[in-house]
Structure formats: C-alpha cells, structure tokens
Amino acid sequence: MLFKFLMISILSMAFTTVLMVPFLNFMYSLGIKRAWEGKKNIKNSFFRKFHGWKVGTPTGGGALVLLSIFIFSGLYYILTSFSINWTTATLFITLLLFGLLGMYDDLIKTLLYKRTKFWGLRMKHKLILQLVIGFVISYLLYYKAGITSVYLPWYPDGIRLMLAPSVAIIIYTLTIVGSANAFNITDGLDGLMTGMFLISSLFLWIIIGTLKIPGDVELVLAVTVGALIPFLYFNIYPARVWIGDTGSMSLGSLMAVLFIMSDSLFAFPFVALVFVIIAFSSIFQMFTKKFLLKKYMKIAPIHFHFQAMGWDETKVVMRFWLFSVVTGLTGLAIALIGRAN
Amino acid sequence: MKKFEELVKQEIDKYLNLNVGGVYCKVPYIFGSSWMEFWRTGGKGSVEQIKVEAEKLFTLYDLVPAEMTEFERYKFLRDKRVGIDCSGLVYNVYDQITKELFNKPLSSYVVRFAGLIGQIDKLVFSFKRSRRIASYHLTSDLNSFPVENLKDIRIGDMIKMKSSDPEIGHVAIIYNIDISQDEIIYAHSSFKTKTVGPHLGKIRVTNYDLPIDKQDWEEVSAKGDSISTNASSEEGLGLRRLKIFTETI
Structure with a gap:
C-alpha cells in the first residue's frame, strides 16, 4: 500500500511540475497579483521595507495544487x-x-479589488463562513465518516474518549477553523507555510502508516504532498508565486481533517505547534493592542517580528522549518503513546 | 473659597492645554461610551488618563506628535476615540477638587437614584463610576440645587443645558467671573458648537436681575444660533450648584 501511494505521490508531483510553468504564465498574464500599485501604496513601513519589492508576485497558486489533488x-x-x-x-x-x-478572498484582493476597494473578505464575514463550512464538515466527520471518539495518548494503552455529537462537532469545527486560519496567517514569508505543511505531512504519513489508517486518508495525503513539492520549488525565496488563501485555507483545514481521520487529533497541535504559536502570536498582539494599547512584538505574526529584528527572510523560514521538524518528532511520539511498540 | 476657584480653573486649564509628547494637543469631543469598554477612557477620563492613553496610541502607531501638525494630532486622537464629553469634563474637574478638598472621589457624593436605591447603586456600581454619570445626574435635584439669582453665581457652578437628546442634556461649568467687565466665562465640551471639544465661552451680563439665558451669549451653535436658548430658565435649565460645594468651601 505504501509503495502504491508513494508512486501516486510521485505522479502527482510530475503532473504538477509539468503544469507549473504554464500555470505561472497564465497567472502573470491575467495579472492575478495583489492590488498594490507600487511600493508607495503600501502604508505599513515594515511591509514596504521588507516586502515592497515583491509587488507583482501572483497569488492564488493554491488553485493548481487543489486541481492536482482532485484530478x-x-x-x-x-x-x-x-x-x-x-x-x-x-x-x-x-x-x-x-x-x-x-479563492473568493484571493479574487477580492486581486482582480476584484477595484470594485470592492477592500482588502479581501472582512474578518467577521470570513469567520462566519468558515464556521458554517467547519460545521458541515464536522457533521460529516461524526455522522457519515463515523469518527465519534478521540484517542488520548496515555501509557500503557491510551484512553479512548467517546464524544457526544454536540461536543464532537464543536471540537472538530474549532479545530478545522482554527487550523485553516493558523495556516492562513502563517502564509506570510516565501515558502514558510508550504515547507512547514510538507514537514507536518510527512510526520502525519508516518502516523498513518504506523496506525494502519484506511487508504483514503493516505491517498489524499500522498497526492497533496506530491503536488506541493513542485509548488514549493517556485514558492521558496524569492517566490515566483504565492499559494494565497486558496491554498492556505484549504490545506490548513485538510490537515486538521486528516489528523481527525487518523485518530490523532490530540497529537495535531503538537505536530503543528509552530502554526499554533504563529496563530497565537497574532491573537496576542491583537489583544494587547486593543486592551493594553501596547505592542509586545514589533509586528505580528511572530515570523515578521523576527524579520523586523534583523533576521533575513530565508533565515526565518529555515529556522521555522527546523522547528517544525522538532515539533513533528514530538507530535509523532505523542501520537504513538500507548499504540505502537 | 479661593482655593476652590483656583482648583476649578486649574483643572479646566489642563483639558484646554493638553500636552502630549511635548506638544499641545487639542482634546477632541468624544461621546461617552459604555463602561463595558473599561480599558479605554471612553470620553470620561481625567486629563492624566487621556494623556497616558494618547501617548500609548501615538507609540502604538509609531507616530511622533512633534512631527505632526496640530490638526493631524487632533484628527488622530478623534479617530482613536480619545477625548472628553460634556459630563466627563465637569465630572473630572469636580472629582479632582473633591479629592483635593475632602480626600474622597466625587463618586462618594453623586447618586443616580434617590434614597436607599441610590446608595446601593453607588456601592454596587462603583466600578468606573464616571462612565455611569451623565450630565443629567450632575444637574439633577438629587445632587444639585438651582442658583436662582445671577448675582449669587460662583466659579465652579454648572449651567444645565438641553441637547438634541432630551434624556441626556448638556452641562457647562463656570470658569471665571469678571464683575468689572460684566463677563462670565464658562467651559464645556461640545460638538454642536462652532468650536468642538473642551473650550471656553463668554457671556456678557446685561442685567443681573435676569437669568443667565437672558444675557448676551457670545457663542453660537454650528448652525449659527445662539446657544443661550439651550439654557432656558422657563424649562428649568440654567445655573446649578453641586450640593457638596457649599458656602463654606
């Protein structure tokens, strides 16, 4: 089974590789880039200084990744x-x-910006839509996919906690929506989110293989990994394309659902700890700005803070990838407590 | 008495001459917000609280007040809802005075309801009390009494006025009285006059036997009407004095 899915992954990689360049050309020709008309329109001095030169980079490359996965x-x-x-x-x-x-959010930021004059979906609207979608998926997970319990790692045999429908749906919804937003927030430096996703995916693949989770989960994971590798080639610094909200939200939610389906929900925040920290750094900054009228980080999320402190962008990305490996190993160990020798 | 008058002028002057980051900042008018937004001054803060909040916001947005024009500073503070409303100005002026003279905050003296309920309300709802006290509380019969004769006017008296919202009302505070010039100067924070935010206004006394609204008010509304009609004695408006500020002060 593993060999089969490895082959699928490689084929998915090949398919995406072949399509990447024409897809990029297509995006450049359509002008699917964020509506910044030169550096002077970037009001924030940090972004103007560190990211202003990226004006013109197309966003929404996640559409090709999703296409590969579906096909x-x-x-x-x-x-x-x-x-x-x-x-x-x-x-x-x-x-x-x-x-x-x-994709809708990306379109508003790019092609539809002149009509809406607003930078993407408003947070409130986005959150409501995400919660509705998350609820639907959670319902399917519980009632259709039959995921009605959560495994809590405990030595020697672990604890299986049966969940009431309402509790399960709330937990799954919050996990899915939280994950989608965490991955979305993480997508700020070239290659950061994509690289960290791949690292987390590989650890999840090990979990799935060890726990012998049914093939559908492994298939989708394999195809996703395969599609992302060529994308990452064009996404690392200096990025020729960004994954956009199309990719970050869909992959973030996918990761959450994959972990739920792999009976490893408890291990998810540990494997994806870096995403959690990045998301919380944003929430923390928002909280202190609103209630204490003070910033504790130069800029949120935290990867921008390091960049503002003087770290090169590539240094931030590499170190966050490394940190992902560390948290991945930790999460892997946690996921297997009481379940594998 | 003299110390009381000095304190009134001193406290009002602080609002009129707010200094943030070494430069003058005109305090905007901000309509008081709910006490639930307790982490902000919400249009009811003391000068010190407004100054700290303004400094924090300038720092938060990486702005240097000295590098901005006066209008830019004013607009920034107004947009960030840093300012004072009419009752906030009067409340805080009185609050500083009662702390100075009686070692107690104004909240110890001002009630929102009559009798025992008022006392319980004062005790239970003491958190962010200034946010719960509006102009009509200060000028109500529970906390103040009318000054019938204009000749009895003192610095620190209030002028009870009406506003576009009859339930809320408006209040000004007497800043200075110049008998030789027959002039009364008052201070208030308003948004419907030509000058917005805390500022001074002048009344020329033409006849001491008439109530204050019948005198010659210099200030006009944004539409150009005299605001004296908002202090009509026939409607029970006009001069009032807080009960705790008796003759002995």
Whole structure:
C-alpha cells in the first residue's frame, strides 16, 4: 500500500511540475497579483521595507495544487477498485469548500479589488463562513465518516474518549477553523507555510502508516504532498508565486481533517505547534493592542517580528522549518503513546 | 473659597492645554461610551488618563506628535476615540477638587437614584463610576440645587443645558467671573458648537436681575444660533450648584 501511494505521490508531483510553468504564465498574464500599485501604496513601513519589492508576485497558486489533488485522487478512484466513501467525500468537500472560500478572498484582493476597494473578505464575514463550512464538515466527520471518539495518548494503552455529537462537532469545527486560519496567517514569508505543511505531512504519513489508517486518508495525503513539492520549488525565496488563501485555507483545514481521520487529533497541535504559536502570536498582539494599547512584538505574526529584528527572510523560514521538524518528532511520539511498540 | 476657584480653573486649564509628547494637543469631543469598554477612557477620563492613553496610541502607531501638525494630532486622537464629553469634563474637574478638598472621589457624593436605591447603586456600581454619570445626574435635584439669582453665581457652578437628546442634556461649568467687565466665562465640551471639544465661552451680563439665558451669549451653535436658548430658565435649565460645594468651601 505504501509503495502504491508513494508512486501516486510521485505522479502527482510530475503532473504538477509539468503544469507549473504554464500555470505561472497564465497567472502573470491575467495579472492575478495583489492590488498594490507600487511600493508607495503600501502604508505599513515594515511591509514596504521588507516586502515592497515583491509587488507583482501572483497569488492564488493554491488553485493548481487543489486541481492536482482532485484530478489525481479522482483518477486513482476511477482506475482502481477504490470506492468513494464518506471519508473521501469529506476530504474532498473540505478542500473544495475552503478552497472556494479562499479563492473568493484571493479574487477580492486581486482582480476584484477595484470594485470592492477592500482588502479581501472582512474578518467577521470570513469567520462566519468558515464556521458554517467547519460545521458541515464536522457533521460529516461524526455522522457519515463515523469518527465519534478521540484517542488520548496515555501509557500503557491510551484512553479512548467517546464524544457526544454536540461536543464532537464543536471540537472538530474549532479545530478545522482554527487550523485553516493558523495556516492562513502563517502564509506570510516565501515558502514558510508550504515547507512547514510538507514537514507536518510527512510526520502525519508516518502516523498513518504506523496506525494502519484506511487508504483514503493516505491517498489524499500522498497526492497533496506530491503536488506541493513542485509548488514549493517556485514558492521558496524569492517566490515566483504565492499559494494565497486558496491554498492556505484549504490545506490548513485538510490537515486538521486528516489528523481527525487518523485518530490523532490530540497529537495535531503538537505536530503543528509552530502554526499554533504563529496563530497565537497574532491573537496576542491583537489583544494587547486593543486592551493594553501596547505592542509586545514589533509586528505580528511572530515570523515578521523576527524579520523586523534583523533576521533575513530565508533565515526565518529555515529556522521555522527546523522547528517544525522538532515539533513533528514530538507530535509523532505523542501520537504513538500507548499504540505502537 | 479661593482655593476652590483656583482648583476649578486649574483643572479646566489642563483639558484646554493638553500636552502630549511635548506638544499641545487639542482634546477632541468624544461621546461617552459604555463602561463595558473599561480599558479605554471612553470620553470620561481625567486629563492624566487621556494623556497616558494618547501617548500609548501615538507609540502604538509609531507616530511622533512633534512631527505632526496640530490638526493631524487632533484628527488622530478623534479617530482613536480619545477625548472628553460634556459630563466627563465637569465630572473630572469636580472629582479632582473633591479629592483635593475632602480626600474622597466625587463618586462618594453623586447618586443616580434617590434614597436607599441610590446608595446601593453607588456601592454596587462603583466600578468606573464616571462612565455611569451623565450630565443629567450632575444637574439633577438629587445632587444639585438651582442658583436662582445671577448675582449669587460662583466659579465652579454648572449651567444645565438641553441637547438634541432630551434624556441626556448638556452641562457647562463656570470658569471665571469678571464683575468689572460684566463677563462670565464658562467651559464645556461640545460638538454642536462652532468650536468642538473642551473650550471656553463668554457671556456678557446685561442685567443681573435676569437669568443667565437672558444675557448676551457670545457663542453660537454650528448652525449659527445662539446657544443661550439651550439654557432656558422657563424649562428649568440654567445655573446649578453641586450640593457638596457649599458656602463654606
């Protein structure tokens, strides 16, 4: 099974590689770049100084990643005896709904900016839509995919906690929405989110393999990893394309759903600890600015703070990738407590 | 008495000459917000609180007041809701005075309701008390009495006025009385006059036997009408004095 999915991953990688350059050309030709008309329109001095030179970089490259995932997963199901079940359907619905939401946000920031004069979806509206989508996915996870319990790692055999429907749906919804937003917030430096996602995915792949989770989960993960590798090639510094909200929200929610389906919900915040820290750094800064009228970081989220302190962008990204490996190892160990020798 | 008058002028002057970051900042008019926004001054802060809040906000937004024009500083503070409303100005002036003279805050003396309920309310709702006291509380019969004769006017008296919202009302405070010039100077924070925010206004006394609204008010509203009509004695408005500030002060 592992060999099969590795091959799928490589094929997905090849497919995305072939399409990347034409896709990039297409994006540049359409002018799908954020509506900054030169550095002078960037009001924030930090962004003007450190990121102003990136004006013109297309965003929304996640659309190609999603396309690869759908096409390859779909092809696999068509060409093999794999039957589409609610597990697969839930994963696809997650990618589709969050992908569309992210795509809408990207379009408002780019092609539709002149009409709306607003930088993306308003936070309140985005959050409401995310909660609605998260609720739908959580419902499917509980009632259709049958994920009604959570494994709590405890030595020697762990604890299986059965969840009441309302409790489960609330937990799943908050996890999915939180993850989507955390990944979205993390997407600020070239290659940061994509690289960290790949690292977390590889650890999740090990968890899935060790726990022998049914193939649908591994398939989608394999295809996603394969599609992201060529994307990362063009996304690392200096990025030729950004993944945009299309990619970050859909991948963030996908990661949450994959961990839930892998019976490793408890390990998720540990494997993705860097994402959690980045998200909380933003919340913390918002809190102190509003209530204490004070900033404790030069700029939030925290990866920008390090950059503002003088770290090169590549240094920040590399160190955060390294930190992801450390937290991934920790999360892996936690996920396997009481379950694997 | 003299110390009381000096304190009134001193406290009002602080609002009129706010210094933030070494430069003068005109204090905007901000309509008082709910006490639930307790981390902000919300239009009811003392001068010190307003100054600290302004300094924090300038720092938060990486702005140097000395590098901005006066209008830019004023607009920034107004947009960030840093300022004072009419009752906030009068309340805080009185509050500093009662602390200075009686070692107690004004909240110990001002009630919102009559009788026992008022006392319980004072005790239970003591948190951010200034946010709960409006102009009509200060000028109500519970806390003040009318000054019937203009000749009895003192620095520190209030002028009870009406506003566009009859339930809220408006209040000004007497800043200076110049008998030789027959002039009364008052201070208030308003947004419907030509000058917005805390400022001084002048009344020329033409007849000491008439109530204050019948004198010659220099200030006009934004529409150009005299604001004396807002202090009509026939409507029970006009001069009032806080009960705690008796003759012995």
